Amino acid sequence: MTAARVTARGAERWVRGHPWIYRSDVESHPGGPGLVPVQDPRGRFIGQALLSPASEIRLRLLERTDRPVDSQWWCERLLAAAARREGIDASAYRLVHAEGDGLPSLVVDRYDRWIVAQILSAGLETMRQPILAALVSLFRPEGILLRHDVAARRRERLAAETELGFGSVPKEIEVREGGVRYLAAPWDGQKTGAFLDQRSNRILAGEATRAGGRALDCFTYHGSFALHLARRAGGVVALDASAEALDRARANAALNGLGNLEFRQGDAFETLRSMARAREQFDTIVLDPPAFAKSRATVPDAIRGYREINLRAMRCLAPRGTLLTASCSFHLRLPEFLTMLADAAGDSGRRIRVRQILGQAEDHPEILTVPETAYLKGALLEAD
Numbered sequence: 001m002t003a004a005r006v007t008a009r010g011a012e013r014w015v016r017g018h019p020w021i022y023r024s025d026v027e028s029h030p031g032g033p034g035l036v037p038v039q040d041p042r043g044r045f046i047g048q049a050l051l052s053p054a055s056e057i058r059l060r061l062l063e064r065t066d067r068p069v070d071s072q073w074w075c076e077r078l079l080a081a082a083a084r085r086e087g088i089d090a091s092a093y094r095l096v097h098a099e100g101d102g103l104p105s106l107v108v109d110r111y112d113r114w115i116v117a118q119i120l121s122a123g124l125e126t127m128r129q130p131i132l133a134a135l136v137s138l139f140r141p142e143g144i145l146l147r148h149d150v151a152a153r154r155r156e157r158l159a160a161e162t163e164l165g166f167g168s169v170p171k172e173i174e175v176r177e178g179g180v181r182y183l184a185a186p187w188d189g190q191k192t193g194a195f196l197d198q199r200s201n202r203i204l205a206g207e208a209t210r211a212g213g214r215a216l217d218c219f220t221y222h223g224s225f226a227l228h229l230a231r232r233a234g235g236v237v238a239l240d241a242s243a244e245a246l247d248r249a250r251a252n253a254a255l256n257g258l259g260n261l262e263f264r265q266g267d268a269f270e271t272l273r274s275m276a277r278a279r280e281q282f283d284t285i286v287l288d289p290p291a292f293a294k295s296r297a298t299v300p301d302a303i304r305g306y307r308e309i310n311l312r313a314m315r316c317l318a319p320r321g322t323l324l325t326a327s328c329s330f331h332l333r334l335p336e337f338l339t340m341l342a343d344a345a346g347d348s349g350r351r352i353r354v355r356q357i358l359g360q361a362e363d364h365p366e367i368l369t370v371p372e373t374a375y376l377k378g379a380l381l382e383a384d
């Protein structure tokens with residue numbers, strides 16, 4: 001098969017541990033999308049890559065040798081990813097975190113007996129059948145849903161619609177996470193049906209909750225943090241702007257037999273401001289907002305937003321109160337996040353201790369040489 005030829009700078013990216021080679025570093029390539037052998041400027045074979053002819057990210061390294069990428073190859077790679085997840089105390093977790101698992105542009109999430117996957121590049125799309133076949137033969141799911149309703153596929157000029165890939169998948173799936181059960185929404189929920197990346201932080205927040213105390217979960221979505229808090233707290237206020245999200249959060253509270261949650265629909269900025277003004281106090285607060293920075297250019301505005309909610313939350317902490325705060329904006333890097341928290345703490349008049357710096361759950365592996373694999377950051381803080 002005709003090879004793609006890359007520049008020395010392109011080849012150097014693979015040497016330095018990043019799987020992407022951009023359009024500007026590809027000297028020539030075959031016409032259609034698919035798996036192609038790749039050569040350096042001197043014509044030496046350097047690996048096999050997924051080619052996306054219409055994308056800025058033109059080549060994604062899949063295999064460094066010339067070994068055939070066939071069904072056995074897929075089974076081995078998927079089994080290796082599954083082995084890295086052994087021991088996870090939940091029935092919903094990420095099985096493949098794309099570049100984080102050496103499988104660029106492939107996301108596979110497991111929801112109990114079902115799988116929700118995303119094939120996010122034109123090159124990988126050509127391998128849809130062997131991937132689905134390997135998932136079916138290894139994990140025997142009752143169904144595989146392809147959550148392809150995402151912008152990443154549009155950028156690759158691929159159809160961006162949710163599709164059933166195999167079997168059948170229900171509208172709601174009951175899953176377990178530590179001692180909590182919740183209903184995931186694979187067809188129409190955010191991401192692939194739940195925010196799996198916060199699983200370990202939700203369990204941590206539950207453990208850090210003061211027994212019998214008062215807790216607040218801002219941006220609660222389906223109540224996932226609130227459920228963990230409510231197992232220990234006396235009462236939990238669960239806040240979200242979306243009435244639909246709160247309906248599911250109520251159903252999740254009922255599923256766990258928890259009657260100590262109060263659901264409030266409202267804007268977190270306004271609510272936190274009025275709570276701080278009214279000197280309301282909470283022993284535990286969780287802030288897990290949506291990504292405020294959608295691009296590098298919007299980071300300064302985003303920082304103002306993050307600082308505002310963190311400042312108000314810090315003011316609402318009871319003595320020795322705990323704040324678990326997060327940002328899922330890829331463009332806001334960890335040092336900027338910590339600087340923002342320090343500024344908010346300075347304005348709050350409270351002395352705030354860092355108990356733990358947080359990241360995404362371990363089934364969303366971050367690769368040091370691939371910064372795009374890391375987006376979620378957070379901190380567990382404690383007031384005096």
Ligand SMILES: C[S@@+](CC[C@H](N)C(=O)[O-])C[C@H]1O[C@@H](n2cnc3c(N)ncnc32)[C@H](O)[C@@H]1O
Pocket residue numbers: 194195198218219220221222223224225239240241242245266267268269288289290291328
């Ligand atoms: C990242 S999700 C939260 C995920 C959740 N903590 C979990 O672990 O599953 C963000 C949530 O914030 C809500 N939201 C967005 N803007 C808001 C605002 N200004 N005030 C309150 N909620 C908001 C969205 O409806 C969404 O449910």
